Amino acid sequence: MSEPEKTAVLEMRDVSVGAMRDIGFIVLAGVNWLVTPGEFWAVAGQQHAGKSDFLMLSAGLMAPVQGDCKLFGTETRRFDETKLTERLRVGFVFEGGQLFNQLTLRENVALPLQYHRDLPPAEAAHEVAALLELLELTPLAEVTPANVSDNWLQRAALARALILKPEVLLLDNPLAGLGARHRQWWLRFLDQLWRGHAWCGGRPMTLIATTDDLRPWRNADRKFALLHDKKFFPLGAWNEVESTNDPVVKELLAAPAELIS
Amino acid sequence: MRENLAKAFALANTQLIRRVQLPKSYTDLVGRKLFLFLLTLQGLVAFALITLGVMLRKSRMARNVIRPRIRQEIARAGVALLPMFVFVALALGFLVIGQTVSTLAKFGATDYLGTTMVIVVVRELGPLLAAMLVLARVGTAHVIELGTARALGEVEALEALGIDPVHYLIVPRVIGMAVGVFSLTVYLIIGALVSGYLFAFLQDVPLTPGDYFKQIAGALSWLDFALLALKTVAFGFFIAIVTCYHGLARPLRLEDVSRVAVRAVSQGVIVCVLIDALFILLYLVA
Numbered sequence: 001m002s003e004p005e006k007t008a009v010l011e012m013r014d015v016s017v018g019a020m021r022d023i024g025f026i027v028l029a030g031v032n033w034l035v036t037p038g039e040f041w042a043v044a045g046q047q048h049a050g051k052s053d054f055l056m057l058s059a060g061l062m063a064p065v066q067g068d069c070k071l072f073g074t075e076t077r078r079f080d081e082t083k084l085t086e087r088l089r090v091g092f093v094f095e096g097g098q099l100f101n102q103l104t105l106r107e108n109v110a111l112p113l114q115y116h117r118d119l120p121p122a123e124a125a126h127e128v129a130a131l132l133e134l135l136e137l138t139p140l141a142e143v144t145p146a147n148v149s150d151n152w153l154q155r156a157a158l159a160r161a162l163i164l165k166p167e168v169l170l171l172d173n174p175l176a177g178l179g180a181r182h183r184q185w186w187l188r189f190l191d192q193l194w195r196g197h198a199w200c201g202g203r204p205m206t207l208i209a210t211t212d213d214l215r216p217w218r219n220a221d222r223k224f225a226l227l228h229d230k231k232f233f234p235l236g237a238w239n240e241v242e243s244t245n246d247p248v249v250k251e252l253l254a255a256p257a258e259l260i261s
Numbered sequence: 262m263r264e265n266l267a268k269a270f271a272l273a274n275t276q277l278i279r280r281v282q283l284p285k286s287y288t289d290l291v292g293r294k295l296f297l298f299l300l301t302l303q304g305l306v307a308f309a310l311i312t313l314g315v316m317l318r319k320s321r322m323a324r325n326v327i328r329p330r331i332r333q334e335i336a337r338a339g340v341a342l343l344p345m346f347v348f349v350a351l352a353l354g355f356l357v358i359g360q361t362v363s364t365l366a367k368f369g370a371t372d373y374l375g376t377t378m379v380i381v382v383v384r385e386l387g388p389l390l391a392a393m394l395v396l397a398r399v400g401t402a403h404v405i406e407l408g409t410a411r412a413l414g415e416v417e418a419l420e421a422l423g424i425d426p427v428h429y430l431i432v433p434r435v436i437g438m439a440v441g442v443f444s445l446t447v448y449l450i451i452g453a454l455v456s457g458y459l460f461a462f463l464q465d466v467p468l469t470p471g472d473y474f475k476q477i478a479g480a481l482s483w484l485d486f487a488l489l490a491l492k493t494v495a496f497g498f499f500i501a502i503v504t505c506y507h508g509l510a511r512p513l514r515l516e517d518v519s520r521v522a523v524r525a526v527s528q529g530v531i532v533c534v535l536i537d538a539l540f541i542l543l544y545l546v547a
Binding site for chain 2: 020021056059061081084087088092094096098099100101102111112114115116118119120121160161164
């Protein structure tokens with residue numbers, strides 16, 4: 001393995017995470033975490049456990065209130081414009097997509113490419129069309145987000161995050177609110193990205209996804225962690241998740257019917 | 262990027278002060294209002310400087326994205342308002358001439374008709390009226406658009422894509438509005454001068470078009486052109502800064518947007534009046 005590949009993708013030491021809307025409010029404290037290249041993490045937590053804030057901090061969009069958070073060896077506190085190259089190695093898919101409402105899906109996907117490479121729309125068109133085709137979004141390319149269902153919005157957000165071919169992809173509760181067919185598509189596609197998709201030149205991608213339901217993520221190759229009670233608990237592989245007696249994990253593993261009963 | 266916005270807002274974190282209980286005495290109330298005003302002013306100045314910095318530093322960056330957005334904003338703050346401005350220009354010319362011509366005729370001073378038009382329309386009413394109309398039509402739209410974008414997390418999405426929100430959202434609006442207010446003021450003044458003469462002609466004022474425009478040309482100096490350009494650009498720049506600051510600089514919820522829009526428009530009016538007062542001083546000094 002060459003030297004740069006050895007560098008941890010993400011490293012947190014004694015990190016305290018503040019809420020996005022009120023940085024003074026601590027949602028997680030004492031987080032220690034190491035993500036190495038090629039790993040696939042599913043970080044579970046109940047509603048309001050701080051999953052989104054945790055992921056925003058992991059992407060370098062927020063500085064930790066306390067402790068050190070390093071992305072590709074660079075402190076996220078110093079993640080200013082001079083570190084733009086590092087920032088663009090990370091793709092981020094927001095829960096609900098958070099697409100730009102005044103742009104069509106095609107324009108949404110093209111925006112990062114045009115902005116960072118200073119390309120006119122015609123020059124970016126080929127690459128954008130190929131990605132839209134790959135994600136089955138071509139028929140919706142000229143539609144604005146307000147006129148698209150949540151299933152396709154989320155997929156368009158994935159396209160926007162992938163257009164710059166990032167090395168790491170962070171996904172905030174990507175399966176939330178999706179239909180069964182779309183959920184299957186997502187799990188299959190994320191697995192392809194993790195193993196190395198042709199879109200990214202066959203290079204395996206590091207993936208970190210948050211979730212409030214662990215069941216769809218069941219896979220022996222994935223690593224799991226839990227956010228609960230303002231703490232971060234690395235759970236390990238799937239067999240360790242299944243064997244735990246933690247009631248919160250049990251709840252995150254339970255089917256809705258079991259929860260009601 | 263995020264730091265830029267955070268800095269501007271941190272300087273004017275008025276929310277904290279608003280949580281404080283209402284003061285018991287009027288002195289406290291006045292003091293608190295003054296303190297809030299100073300904090301807002303500080304935030305606005307910081308935001309203006311940050312925007313200027315980004316505008317200069319990133320003038321060559323992402324031109325294929327930013328230039329079409331600037332054109333869009335110029336169309337919105339300029340071209341799209343042209344029909345309304347033609348109507349206002351006609352009304353303004355009629356209004357000023359209608360009010361002054363009878364008075365001036367009483368003293369046989371119709372020779373000063375052109376001069377009156379220059380003082381009232383070119384130096385004062387034209388630029389201020391144009392700025393107010395653009396603030397009402399486009400400024401409010403800025404606050405609502407940006408406030409909604411902020412509330413829906415679009416600003417965070419821009420940051421996640423490595424796109425500077427100030428560069429992508431603010432710079433085009435600031436340039437568009439500065440160019441828009443300048444151009445519309447020029448059209449408004451020309452329209453008002455023409456309609457003014459038309460009204461004077463209809464009232465049988467013994468004044469030929471040549472004499473009228475000679476009077477106007479005589480009353481105008483190079484300073485009028487220079488200060489008119491500076492004033493209108495300043496109006497456009499600061500209206501955009503005030504409206505964008507309120508829409509973008511702080512985290513908002515959707516229910517906050519309408520309240521923030523009202524505050525931004527009120528502050529926009531105050532800023533325009535202050536700029537106007539500053540330029541009156543400049544006229545007097547010059």
